[in-house]
Amino acid sequence: MSALSFSITPNPNPVSPETREERLKNLGFGRLFTEHMVQIRYVEGVGWHDARVEPYQSISLDPAASVFHYGQAIFEGFKAFSQEGGGVATFRPDANARRFQSSAERLAMPSLPEDVFVQAADLLIQQDQHWVPRRDGESLYLRPLMIATEAALGVRPAREYLFLLIASPSGAYFPKGVRPVSVWISKNYVRAAPGGTGDTKCAGNYAASLVAQRQANLAGCDQVVWLDAVKRTDVEEMGGMNLFFVYGSGKSARLVTPRLTGSLLPGITRDSLLTLAADLGYATEEGTITVDDWRRGVDRGEITEVFACGTAAVITPVGEVKSDSGSFLIHGGETGPIAAELRQRLLDIQYGRRPDEHGWVHRVI
Ligand code: PLP
Numbered sequence: 001m002s003a004l005s006f007s008i009t010p011n012p013n014p015v016s017p018e019t020r021e022e023r024l025k026n027l028g029f030g031r032l033f034t035e036h037m038v039q040i041r042y043v044e045g046v047g048w049h050d051a052r053v054e055p056y057q058s059i060s061l062d063p064a065a066s067v068f069h070y071g072q073a074i075f076e077g078f079k080a081f082s083q084e085g086g087g088v089a090t091f092r093p094d095a096n097a098r099r100f101q102s103s104a105e106r107l108a109m110p111s112l113p114e115d116v117f118v119q120a121a122d123l124l125i126q127q128d129q130h131w132v133p134r135r136d137g138e139s140l141y142l143r144p145l146m147i148a149t150e151a152a153l154g155v156r157p158a159r160e161y162l163f164l165l166i167a168s169p170s171g172a173y174f175p176k177g178v179r180p181v182s183v184w185i186s187k188n189y190v191r192a193a194p195g196g197t198g199d200t201k202c203a204g205n206y207a208a209s210l211v212a213q214r215q216a217n218l219a220g221c222d223q224v225v226w227l228d229a230v231k232r233t234d235v236e237e238m239g240g241m242n243l244f245f246v247y248g249s250g251k252s253a254r255l256v257t258p259r260l261t262g263s264l265l266p267g268i269t270r271d272s273l274l275t276l277a278a279d280l281g282y283a284t285e286e287g288t289i290t291v292d293d294w295r296r297g298v299d300r301g302e303i304t305e306v307f308a309c310g311t312a313a314v315i316t317p318v319g320e321v322k323s324d325s326g327s328f329l330i331h332g333g334e335t336g337p338i339a340a341e342l343r344q345r346l347l348d349i350q351y352g353r354r355p356d357e358h359g360w361v362h363r364v365i
């Protein structure tokens with residue numbers, strides 16, 4: 001049981017059911033927010049306190065708050081799904097809570113207990129339950145974050161922090177839905193180096209990625225693929241997603257994903273798919289794939305599909321790969337059968353259409 005008790009202040013000006021239904025039409029990703037949020041404060045020597053579910057609102061911070069200067073900011077992303085038979089469930093929120101703790105540790109921030117993290121999400125979802133979308137492909141995206149709020153310019157870990165949790169009714173992450181994406185292999189920028197913060201969800205990783213994402217867009221691509229920082233040969237991950245490479249086809253296919261070297265994010269979708277692929281009878285492997293292996297494997301017909309996976313985008317096939325040394329298509333630029341099968345299997349569990357054999361579904365309502 002959590003040692004924190006939350007005060008709950010309902011929004012005094014709730015939107016009408018008609019307006020809400022109108023806003024829930026045409027969902028994109030992360031543009032619409034619900035009517036409540038969670039705040040929890042931390043002060044060194046006092047600990048976590050003042051836990052609140054309250055109306056969604058702006059926050060006010062001192063301009064000297066250290067998050068603005070030295071960037072102690074971490075976040076998470078997970079989803080709540082309307083269940084087939086009614087009710088709402090989140091997917092593996094405990095895993096997100098633990099990754100939030102390891103991000104906090106790397107950034108010298110305080111650890112939020114796992115049960116408080118999960119409880120905060122449960123309370124927010126219960127308060128905003130009418131904002132959980134009900135159509136297939138839609139969900140309530142939950143975005144927990146923690147920032148350093150102490151007003152102090154000395155370079156050291158802050159002594160005060162704010163945990164926030166907001167929720168966004170969301171549809172497909174990519175505007176073109178589940179159509180395959182094109183990727184740009186970034187050779188002049190790196191996302192993360194050994195000993196750095198690549199295996200955490202800290203805001204700075206994303207800030208550092210944006211110029212390469214823009215370069216990818218200028219090259220006509222949807223996403224950037226990151227290589228290792230030292231040799232610049234090994235594929236690490238893609239934008240905000242992990243990657244899987246399918247060797248062979250049918251039931252003898254083998255799924256390979258880059259091993260966790262410390263500079264890529266240990267994705268919860270990646271971890272779930274390693275299990276689900278094995279359930280479906282595929283061999284799985286965490287290994288090293290170089291850009292040359294990728295190009296040669298596709299040329300020789302050994303690599304038959306490549307797909308990206310993450311909370312926001314679920315499974316998104318990679319249809320085309322470009323770099324300064326040329327381009328090639330994968331699976332004719334179309335979605336392959338194994339990506340489609342795994343996507344269906346994962347979504348069926350998340351929406352409660354299949355039994356949850358791995359204890360991943362956390363019932364909220
Ligand atoms: N890699 C990066 C850089 C990400 O931001 C994400 C998204 O959270 C992922 C991978 C996929 O992780 P998950 O499956 O836990 O969402």
Ligand code: COI
Binds near residue numbers: 078241313
């Ligand atoms: C997610 O998949 O939840 C992410 O955090 C990726 C991106 C939106 C940052």
